[in-house]
Amino acid sequence: MKATVLIPAAGTGRRMGGSVNKQYLELAGKPILAHTLTLFENHPQVENIYVIVPIDDIAYCQKNIIDRFKFNKVQRIIAGGVERQDSVRNGLNAITEDGFNQQCRPILIHDGARPLFDCKRLSALIEAVEESGACTVGVPVKDTIKDVENKTITGSPDRSRLWQAQTPQGFQYHLIMEAFDRADADGFVATDDASLVERLGHPVQMLEGDYRNIKVTTPEDILVAVALLGGRT
Numbered sequence: 001m002k003a004t005v006l007i008p009a010a011g012t013g014r015r016m017g018g019s020v021n022k023q024y025l026e027l028a029g030k031p032i033l034a035h036t037l038t039l040f041e042n043h044p045q046v047e048n049i050y051v052i053v054p055i056d057d058i059a060y061c062q063k064n065i066i067d068r069f070k071f072n073k074v075q076r077i078i079a080g081g082v083e084r085q086d087s088v089r090n091g092l093n094a095i096t097e098d099g100f101n102q103q104c105r106p107i108l109i110h111d112g113a114r115p116l117f118d119c120k121r122l123s124a125l126i127e128a129v130e131e132s133g134a135c136t137v138g139v140p141v142k143d144t145i146k147d148v149e150n151k152t153i154t155g156s157p158d159r160s161r162l163w164q165a166q167t168p169q170g171f172q173y174h175l176i177m178e179a180f181d182r183a184d185a186d187g188f189v190a191t192d193d194a195s196l197v198e199r200l201g202h203p204v205q206m207l208e209g210d211y212r213n214i215k216v217t218t219p220e221d222i223l224v225a226v227a228l229l230g231g232r233t
Contacts, residue, residue, distance in 0.1 A: 002047035003126050003170070004100050005040045006091040009033055009112025010054050010080025021057065022216060023112045024064070028229050032216055033061070034069050035115030035229075040108075041073050043119055045126050048075040050094055051112070052087045055079035085189055085196075089180055095173070103174040106130060109193050110168040113216045116228055117168065121209060128205050129170040136169040136194045137209035163206055166213050169193050175202060
C-alpha cells in the first residue's frame with residue numbers, strides 16, 4: 001500500500017525575525033516548502049500529500065508553491081491549528097474525509113521546514129511502518145546532555161542511549177488516529193507525533209537518519225542549509 005504524507009507548515013517562524021513565514025523563504029532559488037514537497041512528489045511509494053499552512057496562507061501557497069512548481073500529488077491544502085498537534089489533527093481528519101483511511105495505510109508526517117531529508121531512506125521507513133506500525137527517523141546525539149534545574153546541573157544522562165528525533169515519522173493510520181484520540185481525551189500535548197504513540201504503549205522503532213536533515217528555524221540555519229544543499233547537488 002502506498003503512503004500518504006502530511007506536511008505541517010503552519011508555523012510563523014518567529015525565531016527568523018522576518019515578515020515572511022519561514023516555509024516561503026528562498027533556499028537556493030526555491031522556497032523551503034517547495035524543496036520539502038519535492039522529496040515526496042518524486043517518490044514512487046507516495047500516493048498523495050496534504051500540506052498544512054495558516055488559513056490566511058492557503059491561497060498564497062496554492063499559487064506560489066503548488067501551482068508554480070506543479071506538485072501533482074498534493075491532494076489539498078489544509079488550514080493549520082493553534083499548535084502543531086492541532087495542525088496534524090486537521091490533516092488526519094482530512095485524510096479520513098477523503099477516504100484514505102485504510103487501517104494499515106502508512107501515514108508519514110514531515111516538518112515543512114526540513115528540506116534536506118535524504119529520500120533514499122523513505123522506502124526503509126515505509127517498510128518499517130508496514131511491519132511494526134510505527135517508526136521515526138533520528139540520529140544519535142553527538143554532545144553530552146545535561147539535566148538542568150534552576151541553572152544547576154542535576155544529572156548527565158547516558159549519551160549512548162540518547163537519540164535526536166527528526167521527521168519523517170511514520171505510523172499506520174489506525175495507530176496514529178488512536179494516539180491522537182487518546183491525547184485529545186487526556187488533554188495531552190507533545191512536541192512530536194511519536195510521543196503520542198508511545199503513550200499507547202506501542203513500540204516505536206528508530207531508523208537512523210542523517211545529520212543533514214536539519215530543521216530550518218533560525219537565520220543561521222538558512223546558511224547551513226544552503227551549504228548542505230550545495231554539497232548535495
